[in-house]
Amino acid sequence: MRSIEAVSFEGVELDFSWAFEKENTRYLTHDIHRYPAKFIPQLARRIIETYSVPGDYVLDPFCGSGSALLEARLVGRSAIGVDINPVAVLVSRVKADPIPPVELSEEWKEFNEGTSPLFSWNHVEPYVIDSTTLKNWIPEKQLRDLGKIFRLIKDVENERFRNFLLVAFSNIQKDCSWWLMKSIKPCHDWDKRVPDARTTFIKQIKKMINKNNQLWETLKDTNTQLKVYESDARVLSTVFDEKVALSVFSPPYVTSYEYVDIHKLSIIWLKEIPELNDIKREFIGSTVSNPSDIVIESPTALKIVEELEKKDKSLSSSVQTYFQDMQKSFEEIDKKLLPEGFVSIVIGNTKLRRVEIKNAEVFAEMFRALRYGEEKIVKRPIPSKNLPSTRDAKTGRFTSVTTNHVKAYPHEYILIFKKGR
């Protein structure tokens, strides 16, 4: 590490060629499972095509639902994904690695007989997880039916097909509960007519089979690999052996999404644990993250932490931990990157308690300290479905208009760093 000066991106002009405003983002398996803050596939693809070549390994250390992993494979790169969230890992494995259609069709035929009332459905013993959270969110009939589906899934021997079924099962948790569908965060909708679980599950599977088969056709003549690990980006170098040519990601944000809360129904089933307790601590950006002793190498980060401390000590300490965790992750990414390799981060700045949280500048300073050069800094407008809007000064979330008759484009940065300059 070396000491570095503060960076500013204030003069960077908006680049509309990165807006991808009217693109279809739901093609192939991209929409088999909901996930917050997914990559725009075309954006990930453009980065991958520009900063790696076919045959390379591309790494997403915060892979979420696996959008970048899928795009990497679609353009002939092998993909490695890491995420701490078990739902993310499951979805990525299924989304970016199709099952041969004949195998899928045979497995589904056999499984479907179990879900058919004419065969064994009425006799299936529901799998029970004694969880107050599940009972608080899922009506009794749906919970029993989900328990039956889960029991049938657990009996499936073929691991890839079992994962395929689990993705469908996970995605229907919000449909089949009192979860307010338009809300990402957990919020009850007591007026909701909660649909039948078995019918919803079968509908979801049919959609997924269709998409799986399209993806299989698209990928069948390519020769790439996919590896996805449930692990922590802060210990990345211990997780896999390969070196990568490009690491592309959109990291977690500080105190913005609590991924455990958002996916709590799925995680309870997948991990078979009644309540979630301590699992949140491992998530970077969570309000309850464990403190760290890393020395922050970014002057902008130190200034932000200091300014916040005057207003809100606990928030300041969350932000400090967040920057420490991100720096630790960057050091680990560096260990896995080939000489002259690239790192690309898609990140927005935000405001907390009226203090600007300049994530982009902070990350650039941290990579300078690791001796990376700035290859390209793009300021991209966020597509107009979010317009006119800006981020709320207190929460950092998108909210209503900025006035002064100036059209304010919400934007984010695409940072490209090159190793070894």
Ligand SMILES: C[S@@+](CC[C@H](N)C(=O)[O-])C[C@H]1O[C@@H](n2cnc3c(N)ncnc32)[C@H](O)[C@@H]1O
């Ligand atoms: C913005 S999301 C990534 C979304 C992804 N680009 C997509 O297209 O779906 C950030 C991810 O970071 C993950 N994350 C949080 N803490 C982590 C950690 N310590 N190690 C690895 N991943 C972590 C979250 O689970 C979440 O999936």
